[in-house]
Amino acid sequence: MSVFCIAEGILPLMVFILIQNGNAEECTKDVYNRYYSCEGRNLTYIPTSIPSSVEKLDFSFNWLPSLQKHLFPPLYDLQVLDLTRCQIQFIADDAFHNVKNVTTLILTGNPISYTSPDGLNSLHKLKRLVLADTGLLSLSVQLNNLTKLQELNVGTNMIQTIALPRFMINFKDFCVLDLHANKISSLKVDHTAVLREMKGNITLKLSSNPILHIEPGAFKDIYLKELNIQSTFVSFDAMRDGLKGLGGLHVGKLLIGLYVVDRSKVIYDANYLDGLCLINFREIYFLQKDFSDSEINVLQCMVNATKIILKRATIGSMHVSFHQLKELYIYRSRMPIVLDLSHLHTLEKLVLNDSKPVYLHGMNDMPKLQHVDLSGNQFNLVDCCSRFFTGMPNIHTLNLSFNSIIYLSNNPFAGLDSIEILDIHLTTLRSLNAQFKFFKSLKRLRYLDISHTDSTFLRTMAFRYLISLKVLKMAGNRFQGDALSYIFKNVTSLERLYLSNCGIQNIDRRAFESLSNLRHLFLSQNKLTVLDFATQSYLKSLTLLDVGMNSIFSIPLHTLKNLPTNLSNLDLSFNPIECSCSQIDFIKWLVNHQQLLRQSANISCKILSQDLNLRVIDFDIEGCVHMRRLTIALCVFAVTFLVFVSLLIYKFQFYLRYGYILLRGYRASRQQEWSYDAFVIYSSKDEAWVMDELVENLENGNPPIHLCLHVRDFEAGKAITSNIIDEGIMGSRKVIVVVSKHFIESSWCRFEFEVAQSWQVMERNANIIIIILEEVEEEKSKKVFGLHKHLKNNTYLKWSGNPINNMTFWIRLRKAVITGN
Numbered sequence: 001m002s003v004f005c006i007a008e009g010i011l012p013l014m015v016f017i018l019i020q021n022g023n024a025e026e027c028t029k030d031v032y033n034r035y036y037s038c039e040g041r042n043l044t045y046i047p048t049s050i051p052s053s054v055e056k057l058d059f060s061f062n063w064l065p066s067l068q069k070h071l072f073p074p075l076y077d078l079q080v081l082d083l084t085r086c087q088i089q090f091i092a093d094d095a096f097h098n099v100k101n102v103t104t105l106i107l108t109g110n111p112i113s114y115t116s117p118d119g120l121n122s123l124h125k126l127k128r129l130v131l132a133d134t135g136l137l138s139l140s141v142q143l144n145n146l147t148k149l150q151e152l153n154v155g156t157n158m159i160q161t162i163a164l165p166r167f168m169i170n171f172k173d174f175c176v177l178d179l180h181a182n183k184i185s186s187l188k189v190d191h192t193a194v195l196r197e198m199k200g201n202i203t204l205k206l207s208s209n210p211i212l213h214i215e216p217g218a219f220k221d222i223y224l225k226e227l228n229i230q231s232t233f234v235s236f237d238a239m240r241d242g243l244k245g246l247g248g249l250h251v252g253k254l255l256i257g258l259y260v261v262d263r264s265k266v267i268y269d270a271n272y273l274d275g276l277c278l279i280n281f282r283e284i285y286f287l288q289k290d291f292s293d294s295e296i297n298v299l300q301c302m303v304n305a306t307k308i309i310l311k312r313a314t315i316g317s318m319h320v321s322f323h324q325l326k327e328l329y330i331y332r333s334r335m336p337i338v339l340d341l342s343h344l345h346t347l348e349k350l351v352l353n354d355s356k357p358v359y360l361h362g363m364n365d366m367p368k369l370q371h372v373d374l375s376g377n378q379f380n381l382v383d384c385c386s387r388f389f390t391g392m393p394n395i396h397t398l399n400l401s402f403n404s405i406i407y408l409s410n411n412p413f414a415g416l417d418s419i420e421i422l423d424i425h426l427t428t429l430r431s432l433n434a435q436f437k438f439f440k441s442l443k444r445l446r447y448l449d450i451s452h453t454d455s456t457f458l459r460t461m462a463f464r465y466l467i468s469l470k471v472l473k474m475a476g477n478r479f480q481g482d483a484l485s486y487i488f489k490n491v492t493s494l495e496r497l498y499l500s501n502c503g504i505q506n507i508d509r510r511a512f513e514s515l516s517n518l519r520h521l522f523l524s525q526n527k528l529t530v531l532d533f534a535t536q537s538y539l540k541s542l543t544l545l546d547v548g549m550n551s552i553f554s555i556p557l558h559t560l561k562n563l564p565t566n567l568s569n570l571d572l573s574f575n576p577i578e579c580s581c582s583q584i585d586f587i588k589w590l591v592n593h594q595q596l597l598r599q600s601a602n603i604s605c606k607i608l609s610q611d612l613n614l615r616v617i618d619f620d621i622e623g624c625v626h627m628r629r630l631t632i633a634l635c636v637f638a639v640t641f642l643v644f645v646s647l648l649i650y651k652f653q654f655y656l657r658y659g660y661i662l663l664r665g666y667r668a669s670r671q672q673e674w675s676y677d678a679f680v681i682y683s684s685k686d687e688a689w690v691m692d693e694l695v696e697n698l699e700n701g702n703p704p705i706h707l708c709l710h711v712r713d714f715e716a717g718k719a720i721t722s723n724i725i726d727e728g729i730m731g732s733r734k735v736i737v738v739v740s741k742h743f744i745e746s747s748w749c750r751f752e753f754e755v756a757q758s759w760q761v762m763e764r765n766a767n768i769i770i771i772i773l774e775e776v777e778e779e780k781s782k783k784v785f786g787l788h789k790h791l792k793n794n795t796y797l798k799w800s801g802n803p804i805n806n807m808t809f810w811i812r813l814r815k816a817v818i819t820g821n
């Protein structure tokens with residue numbers, strides 16, 4: 001087994017960002033520029049981009065066959081240098097001159113064939129040196145100046161003896177010698193001379209060596225902190241004898257057994273562990289992967305231990321009287337165990353996990369026992385629990401989880417009132433007292449896990465006596481009817497509540513009324529659709545709310561605004577969020593509160609099709625804004641258009657009417673009766689002339705000509721345009737136009753004239769008679785459409801003050817009105 005040790009705890013870890021410096025020099029670094037990793041880039045030099053402030057450099061898996069003086073730039077802050085598998089063959093005297101302050105040097109997996117005497121010796125501050133898998137043949141490496149050295153790892157080499165060089169006696173802080181997987185086959189008295197002189201707290205790892213023989217006395221009176229001899233002996237005979245050879249050793253923790261199952265090593269001697277009785281150890285870790293048909297005396301030499309850890313052991317029963325055992329761990333026992341652990345007055349912690357059927361035959365009278373973990377044993381406990389734990393008033397942790405079924409007695413925890421942590425999860429719980437009031441005696445209980453116990457809670461205040469309860473886990477159970485509204489009453493200390501997967505559809509607003517100290521509430525995998533309950537003021541301490549995997553498709557803004565102020569983690573992942581423009585406020589809230597939503601990437605829109613998985617935070621809000629703007633713009637446009645059209649209609653109502661009437665008149669043929677002979681268009685400022693002259697001469701002449709004058713003949717109350725057209729133009733055979741300066745200035749006159757002209761065009765009659773009352777300038781006459789044409793063609797009558805001329809004028813006018821020209 002090769003070792004890729006990275007010094008731990010030197011730097012806090014670490015977010016990497018990629019730096020690039022041309023070529024192949026791609027190293028990652030942490031944000032503080034203290035840790036660089038150039039691992040596996042096949043570099044042949046140290047990149048210049050590495051700053052002198054670097055403290056840890058991982059340069060493993062590169063190409064540095066020869067370490068020479070100028071290889072490293074000055075990196076005087078460097079503490080940890082990892083040169084694992086860099087094909088290093090040669091180390092020059094001053095190779096590490098520029099990195100002389102390193103405390104950890106890792107040279108694992110380099111085929112080092114030559115090291116100059118001062119190559120490593122210049123690293124005066126070195127504490128940890130890893131030379132694993134470097135082809136070392138012995139421990140005679142030039143390290144004599146490394147007096148600060150604490151750990152030397154020379155595992156996976158070809159070293160044949162544990163004899164240490166004499167200079168190591170001066171290594172006052174030396175504490176770890178790792179010699180695993182070497183070629184050590186025998187340990188003799190003179191091999192351990194230096195080790196014996198070093199005294200101190202050394203951890204010696206000899207695992208996976210092919211040891212055949214240990215000379216008795218080789219370890220006599222040697223003090224070790226830890227000795228690992230797992231998978232160290234070539235055979236069981238060697239192990240049996242070897243353990244005896246270790247007699248007289250004093251060791252804090254002894255690790256024995258096999259790493260891997262070896263079916264060839266079948267145990268035939270039930271007492272093969274007897275040698276352990278000669279070793280003074282406090283803790284023993286026994287990993288037993290060997291095979292035996294019979295019961296082995298595993299425990300008999302462990303009676304003086306304070307801590308025993310047995311993994312995969314083939315112990316049958318525990319009829320041994322331990323003198324000072326404080327902790328006992330049994331994991332994955334391969335034989336059914338008959339547990340009789342009574343009267344262990346020193347035992348404080350008992351862990352029995354994942355073992356083949358265990359027969360609990362009394363465990364009593366263990367006054368110091370505090371921690372009991374019996375999880376994962378397929379236990380089938382009837383009439384639990386006081387009966388099984390009598391005389392153990394100090395138990396504060398009881399773990400019965402992952403068992404088969406537990407039938408609780410009527411007062412199951414009587415006499416166990418010190419329990420603070422009780423874990424029964426994933427074990428079917430059956431109780432005579434379906435009300436769960438039996439927790440009554442557990443006044444000190446802080447932590448209760450009854451998740452997935454196949455329990456159904458009724459409408460009772462089941463936990464009201466648990467005045468110290470801070471954590472309650474009850475996921476995967478059921479509540480009958482509205483039991484949820486009652487069950488948490490008076491559980492005032494509760495800080496964390498787990499209610500996942502309980503089939504909860506709604507939560508009464510008062511259900512959590514007593515939980516004013518609640519900080520974490522887990523409600524995932526239920527069927528909730530609303531979050532109203534979370535806005536209640538008594539949940540003021542809530543900082544975490546997990547409602548993932550429910551049926552929430554939207555949350556109203558007022559609910560979101562009223563969530564507890566200290567809420568800093570809201571989990572809404574895997575809800576069928578409705579992503580539509582109508583939810584835009586909710587979606588915007590989600591997008592703007594991603595810090596609050598720790599799992600925001602998992603909040604996706606309700607799946608529309610199988611392969612479409614749209615994250616809510618990617619929803620196109622802009623699209624909705626555009627839609628909204630477009631709608632508003634269209635409305636505004638429509639209103640403006642209507643107003644504009646109305647204005648136009650209002651403004652041009654004459655023309656419209658006029659057009660309409662033209663059309664109407666055109667249809668109404670020509671045989672209509674005329675009410676007047678002529679309609680007079682004139683400016684009201686010329687009214688004197690019209691009345692005194694025109695009316696006088698035409699209406700009173702012979703035959704009388706019936707004129708239509710707007711002052712006189714227009715129907716009152718009728719729109720003026722209608723009058724002009726109906727009465728004037730259409731009701732008269734001819735139109736007389738009185739042209740003067742006033743006429744030209746009057747828009748009404750111009751309008752009437754234009755109407756008359758259009759009428760004339762349609763009727764194809766020359767029915768317009770122009771009277772020039774006074775001379776108008778040509779420029780001005782052009783302003784009136786059509787007038788200029790009449791003037792140019794001399795088709796007009798001209799008025800002059802001269803009486804003789806007037807005679808002619810009247811005769812011609814009369815003729816024009818009556819006949820046509």
Ligand SMILES: *[C@@H]1O[C@H](CO)[C@@H](O)[C@H](O)[C@H]1NC(C)=O
Binds near residue numbers: 042044063
């Ligand atoms: C690494 O570099 C060495 C020397 O430059 C070269 O011989 C070797 O092929 C390279 N290996 C890879 C995997 O690029």
Ligand SMILES: *[C@@H]1O[C@H](CO)[C@@H](O)[C@H](O)[C@H]1NC(C)=O
Binds near residue numbers: 121145
């Ligand atoms: C190692 O220590 C010896 C004796 O103290 C000294 O002479 C020698 O220079 C040291 N070597 C290095 C590389 O520091």
Ligand SMILES: *[C@@H]1O[C@H](CO)[C@@H](O)[C@H](O)[C@H]1NC(C)=O
Binds near residue numbers: 199200201
């Ligand atoms: C061994 O280490 C322990 C603590 O780790 C310390 O209390 C004890 O004094 C050490 N013994 C020697 C001999 O250094």
Ligand SMILES: *[C@@H]1O[C@H](CO)[C@@H](O)[C@H](O)[C@H]1NC(C)=O
Binds near residue numbers: 278303
């Ligand atoms: C346990 O300790 C006692 C007293 O220190 C000693 O007599 C006995 O031999 C020890 N037993 C074993 C198995 O180490």
Ligand SMILES: *[C@@H]1O[C@H](CO)[C@@H](O)[C@H](O)[C@H]1NC(C)=O
Binds near residue numbers: 401
């Ligand atoms: C109880 O044991 C189970 C299984 O070993 C473990 O997962 C759980 O964390 C333990 N409970 C407590 C409260 O330590």
Ligand SMILES: *[C@@H]1O[C@H](CO)[C@@H](O)[C@H](O)[C@H]1NC(C)=O
Binds near residue numbers: 461464489490
């Ligand atoms: C619950 O607490 C209230 C107030 O602290 C108390 O009046 C009431 O008696 C308690 N109810 C129960 C059943 O303990």
Ligand SMILES: *[C@@H]1O[C@H](CO)[C@@H](O)[C@H](O)[C@H]1NC(C)=O
Binds near residue numbers: 566
């Ligand atoms: C909210 O958090 C602040 C700061 O952590 C704390 O002082 C305050 O008491 C908390 N409020 C509630 C209601 O728990």
